[in-house]
Amino acid sequence: MDVLRSRSSRFVATLPTRLYRALPAVILGTLFNILDTGKLLFAPWYLLWRISLAAVAGIVYVYHEVLHTFLVALLALTTPSTLTSQLAMTLGGSRFPGALGAMLIEILPFLRGVATEIRSVLGDDHPGLIPTVMAAYALTSFLTGAAFILLGVLKLGNLVAYFPQTVLTGAIGAIGVSLFVLGLGLPFPPSATPISLSNAGSTLFAKSHLGLLAASFVPAFVLSVTLRSRRIELWTRGLIRSAYYIPVYLLVIPAIFWIAVRAVGFSKEHLIATGWLFTVDATSTSSTAIVATWNYWSLFDFRLVEWWSLKSAIQNIVLLVVIGVLNLPIYVPTLAFTLDVSYDMNHELLGQGAANIFAGVVGTVPNILQYSYSVYVTRANGGRFELSLVIALTTALFFVSGLLLPYVPTILASALVLFIGTELALEAAWEASKTLAWMEYAVVLSTLAGCTFLGFAEGFGVGIGAAALVYLLYGVIDSPARVTRWNEWNELQQVRDQDTDHLAEHPAAPAPVPGRLLSPRSHTPAVIMLDSASGTASATTHEDADVLRHIDACVLTLSGYIFFASVPSLEKALLAPPVPATFFILDVTRAHRIETAAARCLPRCVRELALKGRVLVVCGLAPGSGLHADFGRADIPFLFDPAAAGEGKSILAFATRDACLAWCEREHEKRVALGTKLEGLDDEAKQSAFKSFSRLFNFKLRTVLGPPGGESPEENAPAQEFERFIAAGGRITAYLPGHTISCTGILFVVEGQLNRVAAPEPLDTDQQRPSVQRMLSMLPHQTVRAVRARWSVFSRNQPVHERRLKAGDAFDCRTHSDGVVAEKRSVVVQVEGEELSAWALGKLNEGSRAEAA
Structure with missing residues (x-):
């Protein structure tokens, strides 16, 4: 009642100003x-x-x-x-x-x-x-x-x-x-x-x-x-x-x-x-x-x-x-x-x-x-x-x-x-x-x-x-062979050598270029979906791209002539990605022309990503190139100086992939340091989260691990119980909105809200450009999949809210391939030890039986 009264008084007080502005x-x-x-x-x-x-x-x-x-x-x-x-x-x-x-x-x-x-x-x-x-x-x-x-x-x-x-x-x-x-x-x-x-x-x-x-x-x-x-x-x-x-x-x-x-x-x-x-x-x-x-x-x-x-x-x-x-x-x-x-x-x-x-x-x-x-x-x-x-x-x-x-x-x-x-x-x-x-x-x-x-x-x-x-006409104009100057040809060849170097694991592979991110795998997927005819955008997410996973990044590749038909796939990949990321890298190395209407969608995407704490950067764009001129005609503000990043509404652009990844890694480290500071989970906060966890999930440490050895003063018992929980494999972490949770055990939500995100399916090269016979054989299966995806929101067996985790929910990361992303500031408890995992598994089974009943 007090809340209603305060809101009513606030509305009456601001009504003259609102009417004047209206x-x-x-x-x-x-x-x-x-x-x-x-x-x-x-x-x-x-x-x-x-x-x-x-x-x-x-x-x-x-x-x-x-x-x-x-x-x-x-x-x-x-x-x-x-x-x-x-x-x-x-x-x-x-x-x-x-x-x-x-x-x-x-x-x-x-x-x-x-x-x-x-x-x-x-x-x-x-x-x-x-x-x-x-x-x-x-x-x-x-x-x-x-x-x-x-x-x-x-x-x-x-x-x-x-x-x-x-x-x-x-x-x-x-x-x-x-x-x-x-x-x-x-x-x-x-x-x-x-x-x-x-x-x-x-x-x-x-x-x-x-x-x-x-x-x-x-x-x-x-x-x-x-x-x-x-x-x-x-x-x-x-x-x-x-x-x-x-x-x-x-x-x-x-x-x-x-x-x-x-x-x-x-x-x-x-x-x-x-x-x-x-x-x-x-x-x-x-x-x-x-x-x-x-x-x-x-x-x-x-x-x-x-x-x-x-x-x-x-x-x-x-x-x-x-x-x-x-x-x-x-x-x-x-x-x-x-x-x-x-x-x-x-x-x-x-x-x-x-x-x-x-x-x-x-x-x-x-x-x-x-x-x-x-x-x-x-x-x-x-x-x-x-x-x-x-x-x-x-x-x-x-x-x-x-x-x-x-x-x-x-x-x-x-x-x-x-x-x-x-x-x-x-x-x-x-x-x-x-x-x-x-x-x-x-x-x-x-x-x-x-x-x-x-x-x-x-x-x-x-x-x-x-x-x-x-x-x-654009296709006819761009199809003839073009004479390339030495510096352009040398730069293009260097990019191809770098791609080969990132993919290579052979002992005779060339040494890494100084300043490049070291990785035993490739930061570029083994299979990159390219379509120079339509110039569509494709998200390069792969299980071997550990560098991208480390910095929480997603690469989108554009190729050929980018026109208005590329906008829906680009916006979907940026604003509704299958797996949310902190950094979106738009690779235009293989693109040679972009339509004005397609270029104009970038500032809007950058603005909406910024509201979620995410960043869009462009790599493979050379200053003064024809592609840069196309972006300039559409009034896209690019910034090629990383030191001035964050000033105004400019989009940060890099000529090479190495410079782009190096900047993303530095920004990732800054965000991790800032996130750790913002999380504010000191020892006292973690002990408070442990008490909330025990209350929400009826967790009794003495029952699970047995009584502690030796005697301890009564006032130190809560602190010692918390230390025993951590030593047994428990982990308490806070995540900011948009952060992907690295989950390897059983996860319990103590505070906030998480979203389960379906993991991307592995790329099947046989389905990318199939033959006519292969396409006809795939047609019934693909049709059923499309119908299920379209009507799943109306299905009683798959309610929309089942992929959302709130305080009091548990999730077994070992048996699900879904990723977990924090929607709000969330405090999560994960258990990995043998005794704690046995208790957690029993808790999950108990919840499943209660839900079935």
Whole structure:
């Protein structure tokens, strides 16, 4: 109770400060939610540019009284769809704390198609027409959510990591272009001619539209320039970098607008007719009709639903689900790349599935995570607390928007959309040009052009084809024989001689190079998994690599051309290795080129490894080499001076393997010395741990070893018992988080928590590159293994928690090949003596019998 009271008082005390810091993100998030309603008001123009500029003449909207009812219902459906998405993601459906969701606007043509098909079957006067269409809309949310959940359960989100980052960048640039075009036409009155390729110039620069265009474009342009100008940042002393700058700037626009309107004396009707204010139905502005206008639930009547008529709209329903599912794999990786954070696509799929199932329950349409909104809310320090406030504020506005919308100038929404579109387009077309090679940049531009002029799905296919062509050209360019200079050839030959020397055990083997780590075995595995064609990463862990085991290191080898497809295996080997290590050595000796997107994953991996007390170093990278230039183009900060290690965020790199291993050994010795100091297990602490061990496991020294010989003073009995325990083979050790426990006997956990890690299977060279016949013979066995690995988490026989050891647990290292790693600071007792081992074995058997019972 005291803890609850103290936390409540702390929350109340810090609430004003948190609200002050949350204000920018709350303002932006709420503006974005209001903006989606504006998109629906001008949905035809938006969709013509967002989906396909070439299909302008092919999209025909059916204007009918019934379909007008559906449009009004869609305006009411967008806010509940946004709220369900935001609520699901804020409660843990997304790993991005600033993730903002909204209705999936790309599906609007398919929603209209569903309504049109059902209307053609039932007729205009059928009483079940509107209830059937509303039930179909809710059904699309259920189906979309089920598709997301199925993909997440099957872990198919892992395939998203193999999408080329250049293609995703081009697709986001196309979204920026479409938003920019939407922003240009957003403030124009409904009577204006819709924008198309043929009349864009005459429509935009018409005399009646110039004022709207200037009032929208100039604020967006100024905002974009001030955020990108280094001189303005210095002149304002960093004021434009404040999280309040964008929200305050946007709120100044309507303030200036209404001051000017009052000064000139324009009437409200004139402003609506000329496009300066949104057109809102008069019934929506009356306080008595607010609930009736937005109460779309009144359109549901399941007694009148004609379920059989849904088969006529099955094509549009399927296309709607497919479009919804395809958008998320594009947004999530790009959002993670822009924010420079890691992501779990399977988690995002499950969270988005829950959001859409929730949307179906409340009877609204599908929703999805919004890339552009999430970027700016996150940059405004938005998190789960801030988005909780956005949910509350948006819910309140849901019921009073009919009263507020008439006072929101269209130029505010237009300026915001123009700004976001400009920033996204510049990120793809300008910022990417600073880091990408010209062939990689060509993929970005081709994807951007394809998505803009052919359609989003078609343009994405164009980008994939362009990426494949680029990688083919890289293979052709790198395949011819190259003339190597003497120093390069001599260095390469020296590396090969060193590899042979490390593997050699023959008496005639050359003497070790001075300064090299002495080892009777190899610090490099006898079998190194190399694949120059794909450039994948492989962890070199082997039972004979005693030097690596001694310094707790793992070697990852990269070879050939390293491109985006290498990123998943590299991140998995670094962030989720089969056996955790303290030092990860990335060997790029055999690599000759790396793609910018693949290189950019290193700083993120280094940052996450540092949180766990682990280090990534690179060896085989020569300063000034072509590979070093590739890393430099991606702004990877390498440091070639070991004496300056730890300064800034640089990654330590070595030209030779010997220098890298020597530095790792020195750092290992420092960590061991520091760890011994931090463990703090002096004699008194060890005696206290021995008492805890005796209490937890009911250990009685006199029963196990017998009474001590001779007499001893009573006050010295505990100390002498502890000394007898140590002399009989007991050992008490403390381990810091992340340390691997060298376990040779029976282990008892006294304090903390340990994790059992499956030992890597020995390398089988016959399975690395098998023949066709051998592969076919292995197929059934490998299939069964894959199914068991995939579904083991759902198996009752293999619970997830069984590999975790906590205080009071015991583990026999002699009968298990698993490794043991400390997850928290842990105190462990190990016994190896004959008498103590006999007692420990009996204790293990006793525990096994009790568990079986």
